[in-house]
Structure formats: structure tokens, C-alpha cells
Amino acid sequence: MSFEEKPGAVIKVPVWLRPWLLLAVLLVLWQIAIQRHPGQLLPGPWGVVGGIADLLRHGLLLKYVVASLFRVTWGFGLAVILAVPLGMVIGWYTRAEMALNPIIQILRPISPLAWIPIAILWFGVGDLSAIFLIFLGSFFPLLLTAMNAVRGVPAVYVNAGRNFGLRPIDLFVRILYPAAVPQLIIGLRITLGIAWLVVVAAEMIAVNSGLGFLIVDARNAGNRYDLVVAGMVIIGLIGLLLDWGIRSLERVKSFRWSYSEE
């Protein structure tokens, strides 16, 4: 009987509503805590809402969001276009991998943020620097994902492809790439998350716009912590939306096979 709910004990909350309810409770607790201990430690949720309204009024929110997304699109997009085909070729040809692996393994653990001085030296303060940093932060994870994905393609698909007389280029396009897509989508998801982390950091130093700049600027120009936290909330929400967007790829029928099988 322990599985049955006692009649009349609780009001049933639909499953989809529960996480939102929890969020609302936490926000209320946050607001109460701030009101009982007013000070400089943190703005309350109400103050943050006011901050977001302020940003909207001045037309800054949209401008900064667009600026950040613009940089991520270019940096991440270029990394995808270059790293995925390159990684697949390197992963497929053992000799290429043996030759390049030491270089990749040395460059990979260097945080893209360590490149900030060099980025500014090469590209100055501006979009190019930020795009370059996002590109670097996305390139190596994607390269390694593609290398591993192509190595993980079952031999039976490769043999079947060769059996039908595919030339190497067709083998990549018609067998290795589609067989690697499920792995690649996972890599894209993780890497887009990294790119979104890097853009905020890059904008704190290398440019004069964007959500990262907003956070630093709000602090420097008068300790507006309501705007700082507003910026953080917006960053979180957009990160969530980006992840949703890329996860929708997993539902494409011709990509979905590896999730439904075994």
C-alpha cells in the first residue's frame, strides 16, 4: 500500500510543473533572505528584474545579446567547418594521427583564455579577438570528437561501403560521416557550451560590448550589482536555449538510430 498516496494529503502537482515550482520557491526564499539582511552582498531577485528592465529600456540587452551570439556563431561555426572534416581525416589515417597527435595534445590543454594577450596583439580589441578565442576554445574539443567518432565507426559499415566500390572521398561522405553523426552531435553540444563560456570571458577583456562586457562594466561604472546578476541570468538562459537548440538535432530521424538501438 505504500505506493498509494493517502487521500486528501497533498494536492497533486503535474510532473512538468514541479521543477518550476521548486525554482519559484527558491526565488521567494532568496527575496526573503535579502529583505531580512539588506546589504551589499547580493541584489534580490526583484532587484535583478529591475536590472533587466533597465537594460531593456536602454536598448542594451538586445544589443549585447546579439553581439555575444554574433561572436559565438562565427567562432563556433568556423571551428565546426574546419575541425570536423580535419578531425575525421586525421582519425581515419593512422599515420596522420601519429604525426599530429603530439601537437594536438600540447595545444589542447591550454585554456583559450591564456591566448587573450596574443589575440589582442594579433587582432586588437574587437570582435576578431573574441571570435578567435571562441574558435580556439571550440576547435580542439571538436577535433578530438571527430577523430574519436571516425575511429569508432563499426568495421562492418566500412567494409560494406568498400564492397560497393566507394572511392575514399565517397567513403567519407557516404559512410564515415553519417556513421559518426551521433557522436558528433554529442561533441557539438559539449563544445557549444564551452564556446558560450569562452565568449563571456573574452568579452570581459577583449571587447567593449556583449554580455561579458556588461558584467565588468556594470561593476566598474558604479557597482551596479543588480545589472551584474541580470547579466548572469541572461547568460544562463541563453545557454539553456542553445543547448535545447542543439539537442533538437538528436530528434532528426536519420540521426537518431544510435540512441534507439541497444
Place this chain on the structure above:
Amino acid sequence: MESSVAASATRIAVQVEDVGMIFTRDGKQTLVLDNINLEVGEGEFVCLLGPSGCGKSTLLNIMAGFLSPTSGTVRVGGEVVQGPDPRRIVVFQERGVFPWLTVEENIGFGLAALDRKERQHRINHYVGMVGLKGFENSYPSDLSGGMKQRLEVARALAVNPDMLLLDEPFGALDSITRLTMRRELLRIWEAERKTILFVTHDIDEAVQLADRVVVMSARPATIQQIVTIDIPHPRDLSSPRYLELRDGIFQQIGLAHHV
């Protein structure tokens, strides 16, 4: 019966001459195939029968061109085999169909050189032949094991190969589906008259299907005996001749047929 005892009358499709295969792993050499000699006639249905892991799949992969033998040669149509070729298509044990393509796209995979109309025509023909009508736009993950295997056979037949090489194609299926699949394969073979090499470890399967059964020993594999199955299709599985041939192979392999 032109379907049986075809080897002497028709042209030779495959010639395996003194083929040996040694695998080297971690510096250790394993002799897998030892001095294999075999001829297969055009349009003949030959089963390679042997215990699991004996090397019969290795022999099939050598004939397909995926592996080069350590010694000896394989000739197909007089030419030495040097790599895979669309004229001889392998049907793999499992999961050989491409899961990212639909049924239609799988069958059309090897038909890129044809114009659209001809390709669609062939796809429709083979969709019908293997009984997948209504599933043209389904993905393999929505098909049963038997349907996937039929799909792979259809994809192989669509490129009109001279020869099909089947590597324990029905091994992963349940016993009822397996029986149906054997009947289907024989029906297709009688319609298309391809040369078929069929690897199996199932004695009944070999005797039900083949014109000749090549009985192979455990590793290193040698050819123990070649048994001609002189029973016309459809075969009566309780006829004295069927049981006699089957029991003969059981004894050859060293098994009494009591459980």
C-alpha cells in the same frame, strides 16, 4: 536437376588455390587456414560448414577481397582477387544495413551511377522481392531482425552482382524466422541464379540449402570433405536421403546425433 551437381557442367566462378592464412597478434602467429583448395561453379550454392571460430569467415573475407591470404590465390572469373568488388557482395552476420538510411536508400546505395528512373525501378523491384512493401521509408531501427536481413540481401542483389557471399546471415534470428529466411533465400536464388557462398555452423541449414557442403575442420581449418546434396528443391526434411546426408556430416564432424 541443374540446380545440383552444377560444378562439372558449368563454368567455374571461383577458384581457391592453396590458400593459407596466418594471423599475427602480439608477435604470436596463428595458422587459421591451411592449404585450402576449392572450386565453385557459376550459379552454384555452396555452404562452408564448420565449428565457430574455425576460419570459414576468414576464407569468405579472402574471397570477398577484404583480406589477402598469406599464401595462395583466389580467382573469380579467372581474375585474381585483389580487393572488394561490387560484383561479389557480402551479406554480413548482423547490422550490415546502414541505420542512417531508409529501406529505399539502403537498397539504392550501390546504384548511384544509374539515372533516377532506373534506380527507382530497381529499388521497387527488390523491395517487392524481399517483401518490404510498405516499409520503403522506414529506418532499419523500426524493422525486425528478419526484415533487416532481407533488406541487406536486397541491397546486395540490387547491384546485380555475380556472386553473393553470406556470412552466417541468419545466425542472430530466432529459429522460426530462420526457416522462413532459408525458404526466401532459395526462392530468390532460383529466380536470380547467382553463385552463392554461404558460411554457417548449422548442419541442418547447410543440408537444406546447398548444392554442395564444404565441411571444414577446427582451426587450423582444412577442408575435411565436400558433400554433394543431390536432393531437388523443395527438400523434404524427413526424407531418408536428407537424414542420411545430414547424419553423414554429423559423423564427419565427430558428433553423434543424440543430445
